[in-house]
Amino acid sequence: xxxxxxxxxxxxxxxxxxxxxxxxxxxxxxxxxxxxxxxxxxxxxxxxxxxxxxxxxxxxxxxxxxxxxxxxxxxxxxxxxxxxxxxxxxxxxxxxxxxxxxxxxxxxxxxxxxxxxxxxxxxxxxxxxxxxxxxxxxxxxxxxxxxxxxxxxxxxxxxxxxxxxxxxxxxxxxxxxxxxxxxxxxxxxxxxxxxxxxxxxxxxxxxxxxxxxxxxxxxxxxxxxxxxxxxxxxxxxxxxxxxxxxxxxxxxxxxxxxxxxxxxxxxxxxxxxxxxxxxxxxxxxxxxxxxxxxxxxxxxxxxxxxxxxxxxxxxxxxxxxxxxxxxxx
Amino acid sequence: xxxxxxxxxxxxxxxxxxxxxxxxxxxxxxxxxxxxxxxxxxxxxxxxxxxxxxxxxxxxxxxxxxxxxxxxxxxxxxxxxxxxxxxxxxxxxxxxxxxxxxxxxxxxxxxxxxxxxxxxxxxxxxxxxxxxxxxxxxxxxxxxxxxxxxxxxxxxxxxxxxxxxxxxxxxxxxxxxxxxxxxxxxxxxxxxxxxxxxxxxxxxxxxxxxxxxxxxxxxxxxxxxxxxxxxxxxxxxxxxxxxxxxxxxxxxxxxxxxxxxxxxxxxxxxxxxxxxxxxxxxxxxxxxxxxxxxxxxxxxxxxxxxxxxxxxxxxxxxxxxxxxxxxxxxxxxxxxxxxxxxxxxxxxxxxxxxxxxxxxxxxxxxxxxxxxxxxxxxxxxxxxxxxxxxxxxxxxxxxxxxxxxxxxxxxxxxxxxxxxxxxxxxxxxxxxxxxxxxxxxxxxxxxxxxxxxxxxxxxxxxxxxxxxxxxxxxxxxxxxxx
Numbered sequence: 001x002x003x004x005x006x007x008x009x010x011x012x013x014x015x016x017x018x019x020x021x022x023x024x025x026x027x028x029x030x031x032x033x034x035x036x037x038x039x040x041x042x043x044x045x046x047x048x049x050x051x052x053x054x055x056x057x058x059x060x061x062x063x064x065x066x067x068x069x070x071x072x073x074x075x076x077x078x079x080x081x082x083x084x085x086x087x088x089x090x091x092x093x094x095x096x097x098x099x100x101x102x103x104x105x106x107x108x109x110x111x112x113x114x115x116x117x118x119x120x121x122x123x124x125x126x127x128x129x130x131x132x133x134x135x136x137x138x139x140x141x142x143x144x145x146x147x148x149x150x151x152x153x154x155x156x157x158x159x160x161x162x163x164x165x166x167x168x169x170x171x172x173x174x175x176x177x178x179x180x181x182x183x184x185x186x187x188x189x190x191x192x193x194x195x196x197x198x199x200x201x202x203x204x205x206x207x208x209x210x211x212x213x214x215x216x217x218x219x220x221x222x223x224x225x226x227x228x229x230x231x232x233x234x235x236x237x238x239x240x241x242x243x244x245x246x247x248x249x250x251x252x253x254x255x256x257x258x259x260x261x262x263x264x265x266x267x268x269x270x271x272x273x274x275x276x277x278x279x280x281x282x283x284x285x286x287x288x289x290x291x292x293x294x295x296x297x298x299x300x301x302x303x304x305x306x307x308x309x310x311x312x313x314x315x316x317x318x319x320x321x322x323x324x325x326x327x328x329x
Numbered sequence: 330x331x332x333x334x335x336x337x338x339x340x341x342x343x344x345x346x347x348x349x350x351x352x353x354x355x356x357x358x359x360x361x362x363x364x365x366x367x368x369x370x371x372x373x374x375x376x377x378x379x380x381x382x383x384x385x386x387x388x389x390x391x392x393x394x395x396x397x398x399x400x401x402x403x404x405x406x407x408x409x410x411x412x413x414x415x416x417x418x419x420x421x422x423x424x425x426x427x428x429x430x431x432x433x434x435x436x437x438x439x440x441x442x443x444x445x446x447x448x449x450x451x452x453x454x455x456x457x458x459x460x461x462x463x464x465x466x467x468x469x470x471x472x473x474x475x476x477x478x479x480x481x482x483x484x485x486x487x488x489x490x491x492x493x494x495x496x497x498x499x500x501x502x503x504x505x506x507x508x509x510x511x512x513x514x515x516x517x518x519x520x521x522x523x524x525x526x527x528x529x530x531x532x533x534x535x536x537x538x539x540x541x542x543x544x545x546x547x548x549x550x551x552x553x554x555x556x557x558x559x560x561x562x563x564x565x566x567x568x569x570x571x572x573x574x575x576x577x578x579x580x581x582x583x584x585x586x587x588x589x590x591x592x593x594x595x596x597x598x599x600x601x602x603x604x605x606x607x608x609x610x611x612x613x614x615x616x617x618x619x620x621x622x623x624x625x626x627x628x629x630x631x632x633x634x635x636x637x638x639x640x641x642x643x644x645x646x647x648x649x650x651x652x653x654x655x656x657x658x659x660x661x662x663x664x665x666x667x668x669x670x671x672x673x674x675x676x677x678x679x680x681x682x683x684x685x686x687x688x689x690x691x692x693x694x695x696x697x698x699x700x701x702x703x704x705x706x707x708x709x710x711x712x713x714x715x716x717x718x719x720x721x722x723x724x725x726x727x728x729x730x731x732x733x734x735x736x737x738x739x740x741x742x743x744x745x746x747x748x749x750x751x752x753x754x755x756x757x758x759x760x761x762x763x764x765x766x767x768x769x770x771x772x773x774x775x776x777x778x779x780x781x782x783x784x785x786x787x788x789x790x791x792x793x794x795x796x797x798x799x800x801x802x803x804x805x806x807x808x809x810x811x
Contacts, residue, residue: 036753038773041604051444053338053656062333244603279333280647287333 009182009219016217016253027174031213037205037241046236052276059272060310066271067094067303069289070104070296071129071260075136075228084113088120095304096322098311104300105289106159110135111152118156129159129194133184136198136227138163142180149187160184161194161295163227164215166201174214181218194260194293195220199238200230208238212245222258228295233263236273243282256285262295268306271299335649338656340443345434347520350381353389353543354526356396357536363388368545370519373440374653374662374697382519385542390511390551393540397482397509398557400537406479406507410466417462417505419532424455427528431521435493436653438520440662440698441616443654450494453778457497457796460780461505464801468506471798474807479507480583481559483804484552486573487522488565489515489664490619490720496522498795499562500539501780506804508560509538513552515565516545517665550576558582562803564621567718567744567789585793585803587621587785589718590746592767593739594624594775597732598633600751604773606640609724612749612775614648614660614702618722619668621790622747624775626708626715628735631728638706638726645689645702652694660722663698672700672721679705679714684725710741718744732757736764745787749775768794 010022019026054062072091074083088107095101106127107117117128130152134140140148149160162184168176185193195215199208215223223242226233239261246257259282265271271294278286286292301321309315350367352359362383369378385393405413424431431454432446441450468477483503487495492514503510514522526541542548549569553561553576563573564587577584594612596605612624629637653661663669680686688701700721708715708725715725729735739748748767750758762770768785771777778784783799785791793803 035600035602038601038604038753041601041607041773045604045607051448051656052335054335055338056336058334058336275333284332 009178009185009217013178013217022175022178024173024175027178027214028172031174031210034209034213037209039205042205042241043237046240046277049240049277049280050236050273052273054272054276060307062272062275063268063303063307063310064102065287066268066275066294067300067307068102068105069292070294070300071106071108071262072104072300073108073228073262073295073297075108075110075131079110079113081113081116084109084116085120088117088126090300090323091126092121092124094300095307097320098308101304101307105293108161108295111148111155111157114152114155114157127158128156129161130155130157131161131163131227133162133180135161135163135196136229138165139167142183145180146183146187149184153187153189153191157191159192159194160188161196161224163196163198164211166198169202169207169211169214177211177214178218181215181220185219192221193219194222194224194258196224196227196262198227198230199225199234200232205237205241208241209245212242213249216245216249216257220257222260222293224260224262224295226261226263226295228263234261234265234295236277239274240277240281243278243286246286247282256291258291258293259286260293260295265294265296266298267302271303335657337652339652340433340436340447340654340656342433342437342654344430345437347380347434347437350383351519351523351543352383353385353393354523354529354539354541355389355393356399356540357530357534359526362386368516370438370517372437372697373517373664374694376696379437380520382523382543385513385544385548385551387551390542390548390555391557393511393542394482394484394555394557396537397511397540400535401479401482401509404535405504405509405538408507410468410507413505413507414462414465416532416534417458417465417501420528420534421455421458421462423528423531424451424458428452428455431493431524433654434524435521436661438518439489439492440653440664442658442661443656444658445616450491453780454493454497457494457501457780461501465505468801468805471801473798473802473805476809477506477801477805477807480804480806481508482557483508483510483560483562484555484558485510485512485562486549486552486565487512487514489518490616490621492518493521493525495564496525498564502795502800502804503562504538506801508804511540511542511552511558513542513544513549516543519543553577560584560803562793563587567791570791583803585785585795586791587793587795588746588789588791589744590621590623590786590790591626591716591718591742591744592622592624592747592749593626593628593765594749595628595729595735595739595751595761596630596633596637597735597750597752597754597757598630599753601753601773602633602637602640605751606637606644608749608751608773608775609637609641610644610648613724614645614722615776617660617663617700619664619720620776622769622776622784623720624747624749625719625724626739627724627726628729628738629726630735631730634726634728638704641704642687642689645704648689648691648702650691650693650699650701660702663700663721666698668720669698669700672719672723675714675717675719676703676705676723679708679712679725682712682714684708684712684714710738716742732761736761740764740766743789746790747771
């Protein structure tokens with residue numbers, strides 16, 4: 001059975017690959033023909049970008065931008081309506097002591113919590129993102145995964161964070177991953193699709209580059225590093241490799257795809273390093289929460305504290321940041 | 330559309346206190362030059378005069394050689410290797426403790442970005458002293474030959490591109506092996522060498538083991554010609570290297586010469602392209618291209634040349650050129666007006682000969698000596714910019730079709746200091762490294778330095794090796810006797 005979007009994604013893939021029929025062999029040849037990523041050089045570049053010194057006015061600007069890029073997240077088995085309401089309320093007013101503080105881009109929850117988040121956020125310009133497709137492992141049948149997606153969208157999710165089948169990817173079944181992304185995209189309807197590659201399980205930068213291209217080929221609106229359930233989660237060299245991929249993808253197709261590092265980004269200093277990398281690798285077009293997100297929760301607290309420090313001159317402490325939904329993620 | 334402007338992030342210069350005038354460091358004391366002449370050293374980023382520095386006459390050089398001889402005979406050559414090592418460890422630790430001061434002073438005097446003096450030059454200086462401190466009591470086990478002994482008094486003349494690092498490359502092995510030193514820093518960058526003299530005093534190094542005489546060509550010539558010098562170590566231009574070789578012909582003096590280069594950075598079609606672009610940038614724009622082993626000739630396989638050039642130019646658009654004291658500066662000032670004029674003359678010749686010139690068009694400061702990172706494409710092997718060392722932020726791009734042609738073009742130069750190979754094929758790296766006539770061949774990286782690795786050239790890039798076990802050889806005699 002092939003649906004309209006599926007046909008589109010496959011037709012486009014055939015066109016980009018220059019093949020008459022999209023086979024796993026064709027995808028393998030295409031992905032393995034991408035330039036390699038040298039691990040030493042990639043990590044050295046990320047380390048070099050980390051030495052940028054962002055001070056005063058540029059720091060204030062970067063902190064506000066970073067806050068506006070957060071997908072404020074809670075993804076726990078113990079999530080309750082009360083906790084999600086608290087998180088969503090926090091997104092509306094990140095710092096009660098300073099109402100000029102921008103709101104995060106979205107709150108990110110499990111699919112069944114979407115109505116609670118939606119209800120709390122009302123008409124505010126904060127999106128609701130739902131993880132789906134048997135998050136975080138992705139080990140379920142295609143039918144179950146797609147039902148998971150449709151359910152979240154029907155409940156009002158603006159964005160869907162799917163996980164790819166890492167097992168299929170590592171086994172070389174790229175066609176299965178492609179179809180999974182394409183079908184999920186189709187199930188999303190108008191919701192934007194973030195494709196979680198779980199880079200911590202892909203191990204090499206070559207794999208990160210290939211998975212990025214495959215996810216974009218399948219129709220992902222964002223490529224995302226991690227579920228937050230696997231260590232390592234987001235790292236700067238992995239994100240750098242993904243930023244190179246979206247930059248090159250736009251050169252090839254004219255389409256812009258977003259990037260979302262998630263997990264392990266906890267301090268303002270970390271966030272600013274990512275923004276510097278976005279700026280110098282992908283370019284200014286990605287310095288907007290439509291194109292770059294941080295999957296994080298505790299990061300907001302440090303950004304708010306740093307923001308307070310920029311105005312008051314003093315770094316107070318966690319007790320001075322109202323936060324009723326702390327998360328380990 | 331938002332813009333990410335990096336606000337100025339200047340390193341503080343309060344950490345250095347530059348005296349208005351400097352004497353010579355002879356026999357453990359700062360002394361006035363006998364000739365009474367002096368020259369000024371300027372900050373090339375602002376043209377501000379930083380200090381007046383004495384010009385050592387032949388008499389001053391003689392005093393320095395005598396002090397070195399006395400220290401050699403009475404103290405340093407008799408000291409146990411373990412004790413020499415202690416002094417070197419002490420110097421290394423003081424360099425680390427005063428790293429910020431040294432980095433700021435180096436950047437002020439040289440024009441290189443503080444990011445590089447802080448993260449590359451000064452840490453490597455400390456590393457060289459630590460490394461050689463370890464050898465001081467193990468020379469008999471370094472496979473140098475039977476009974477390794479010091480040579481005597483060593484004359485050392487160093488360049489302006491890595492002022493303190495070149496001092497460390499010279500002084501650390503000389504001292505570890507039991508020699509004493511008369512060193513002349515370059516006339517445009519003498520200040521960190523003079524601060525190093527202060528560090529020698531702080532370390533209680535016996536007087537006369539290290540002597541520092543400032544001056545220009547005449548002072549260098551006086552060192553070369555002095556009969557009390559047993560060995561010469563020089564880093565600088567091939568022209569001066571040849572003069573030194575002529576001067577010491579027929580004498581008993583030994584010499585090691587680290588001279589110019591026209592390094593080929595060779596990019597194959599299967600290279601990790603983003604990292605290769607970074608390597609091209611590191612190869613030629615690191616330290617404003619004032620690097621003897623710079624990858625100044627970019628050899629790109631023809632089938633990926635357009636793509637590599639496109640990515641390189643885009644990357645150069647993000648290089649930050651300007652105030653070397655700003656922590657975000659990637660490319661600093663050209664070291665001197667004379668060097669700037671040489672770069673301008675050679676790039677004009679490149680255009681006149683028909684190569685296509687490109688630069689990012691970035692803004693340059695109003696004062697000081699500046700040159701935009703520049704790419705010449707369509708360069709032929711016969712162009713001057715493919716043959717002569719520009720020693721500036723200028724890369725000449727040539728293409729090749731086969732590995733054999735890459736080797737032939739890379740080797741078709743009177744120089745032979747460095748080369749880089751970018752490919753994902755391990756076997757090709759080994760084959761290329763075997764074929765390239767260059768002292769250093771980097772694979773999938775460029776301009777990486779480490780005290781454990783020998784460095785030196787083929788052909789007109791000089792002779793002798795510095796660093797590693799091989800670097801010790803130049804500073805010892807072996808065989809029977811004693």
